[in-house]
Amino acid sequence: MNSERDHSAAGGLRPETLAVHPPRVEITGSVPLGVPLHQGHVFGFESADALADSMQSGGSFLYSRMGNPTVRTLEDAVARLEGGAGALSFASGMGAINAVLFGLLSAGGHVIAQRCLYGGTYAVLTDLAERWGVEVTHVSGTDPAEVAAALRPTTRLLYLETIANPTTRVSDVPALAAVAREAGVPVAVDNTFASPLLCRPLALGADLVVHSATKYLAGHADVLGGVVVADDPELLSRLRHFAVEAGASTDPFAAWLTLRGMQTLSLRMERHCASATEIAGRLAGHPAVAAVRYPGLAGHPDQELAERLLPDGAGGVVSLDLAGGRDAGRAFVEAVRLASLSVSLGDVKTLVMHPASTSHRQLDAAALEAAGIGPGTVRLSVGIEHVEDLWTDLEQALGKASAL
Secondary structure, three states: OOOOOOOHHHOOOOHHHHHHOOOOOOOOOOOOOOOOOOOOOEOOOOOHHHHHHHHHHOOOOOEOOOOOHHHHHHHHHHHHHHOOOEEEEEOOHHHHHHHHHHHHOOOOOEEEEEOOOOHHHHHHHHHHHHHHOOEEEEEOOOOHHHHHHHOOOOEEEEEEEOEOOOOOOEOOHHHHHHHHHHOOOOEEEEOOOOHHHHOOHHHHOOOEEEEEOOOOOOOOOOOOOEEEEEOOHHHHHHHHHHHHHHOOOOOHHHHHHHHHHHOOHHHHHHHHHHHHHHHHHHHHOOOOEEEEEOOOOOOOOOHHHHHHHOOOOOOOEEEEEEOOHHHHHHHHHHHOOOOEEOOOOOOOOOEEEOHHHOOOOOOOHHHHHHHOOOOOEEEEEOOOOOHHHHHHHHHHHHHHHHOO
């Protein structure tokens, strides 16, 4: 290349250098209505002391594993929705779950956990017990006396789900959290199934709220993410240390996609809840269905609790047991055409899956039975399609399942 070209107009810099250092555009007189995407992972400083201070205090953005403006916007947005003091964002829901469990538990510690949990959470607790000697006591999630009886001097955490995956049992968060708090034990609640639009566990006595942002928060099956919200900045700081070193950081583009999805969260949740209520009622009257479990349905074991804790809706997930058992469940999930056979939930599209062989495959037969998951249990995540189109698809699939 010719290095003698005129470069006086560019501050003395040659084209090879200009290509590496584009000009910075400062916005004045207006503000962007969309959230800016800060995709860059490193940030520059004016002095060595400023960089060193930021490494020590975290006061400035310096490396995206430790913080990023777009990711921080997501954290602040979810924290505000949940009424928390702050939040940490992760690359997946499991990243958020692991941050809570590994951040608060250590060898010789004890955790009280709801009996029916997401299979990934159950697997981590099992691993902690087998490899690190963490003791785990499972409780129903509805009886404060169980929690009181399970408490020990070594108890470090009570872990619950607002709406249990996949049985849809509703945890009595206020009653259980009161018992744990009196003993000085932090309470973490996975609020993925409810979203902050239907329940805010911190207001019910929880200390931490966990979300798989992949689900309802983002809502469009195009991003992975997780968030932990804390009521106490000091507790959040404990988790932040583990999160930074574990490296399960949110990609800025994933955070941006989640923020975009959250703008329609309230509208989507209204539709999810309305359609799930309608579908649950119709399933309950179908001869191929042995049982339907949906907190908004009359006869659900936690109906009164759901009316009290979830007054704006019982979510978009319906659990059903098919009369034909495992074979019927398999036939049903393979027969749907509008709905999709998928392991996720909270999508704008309707999704179906067979928990015993997928999300809860880590549980043995005894654990499945204890959790209330049968061989013919099917989890249905109701999307925002027209409810009549959904029912037409589900009805024809039920017909094929009952023909076995």
